[in-house]
Amino acid sequence: MREYLYKILVVGDLGTGKTSIIRRYVHNIFSTNYKSTIGVDFALKVIQWENDLIVRLQLWDIAGQERFGNMTRVYYKEALGAIVVYDVTRPQTFEGVTKWKNDLDTKVALPEAWGGGKIPVILIANKSDLIQEGHGQHVNPTEMEQFCNENGFIKCFEASAKDNTNIEEAARYLVSSILKIEEENADKISLLQQQQETVRLDKDRQQQPQQSSNSNCC
Ligand code: G3D
Ligand code: MG
Secondary structure (H helix, E strand, O other): OEEEEEEEEEEEOOOOOHHHHHHHHHHOOOOOOOOOOOOOEEEEEEEEEEOOEEEEEEEEEOOOHHHHOOOOHHHHOOOOEEEEEEEOOOHHHHHHHHHHHHHHHHHOOOOHHHOOOOOOEEEEEEOOHHHHOOOOOOOOHHHHHHHHHHHOOOEEEEOEOOOOEOHHHHHHHHHHHHHHHHHHHHHHHHHHHHHHHHHHHHHHHHHHHHHHHHHHHO
């Protein structure tokens, strides 16, 4: 049985639905007028990913700190993935998206053993349920894909925490991309270990005849 623990950050402007997305994903609830906490909130989601693989997601909710526009490195530390959220009914929150992505790119990186590159980040265009009611606009898939490519998002999802649309799908996509990085690097690390072992054995072999000839002669 393998178990992985992944820290995932959820960032975006105030009121875009970050806490609602986490509550929907972890507890499968949606409620308005809950008391928002100030500070940092954590939620844990345990996923039986495969028969022999459990993934524990530690979801970090920025919880009121987003009003400062960026976060300290401490908050980002050791995160392996992130979700940037904007609200489809408020275009100004889309402007915040590149700012949040930039904040992530400058303050967090994958572990050195995994190459130290950028962590995978997905973009959630939240509150899609309100589009039917005449607020905001559907995301144009081609434009959005181009935006994601240009800004280094691995994928974008139009979602609704209220309707429970695409929340699970977005999270699964992020987790599978972290798992892919984990497994590629596990392969590289075990290959490196094998190579080091081969070099060590070769050295041992080269030294052995010398030792035996010494022992013969004395
Ligand atoms: P935040 O954590 O990013 O600040 P919240 O955002 O999760 O606190 O959500 C802000 C408001 O948007 C809340 O409304 C919440 O109910 C609402 N909201 C979140 N997600 C959705 C969604 O998918 N659809 C709709 N229609 N509303 C959503 P209140 O009124 O409680 O402030
Ligand atoms: Mg919140």
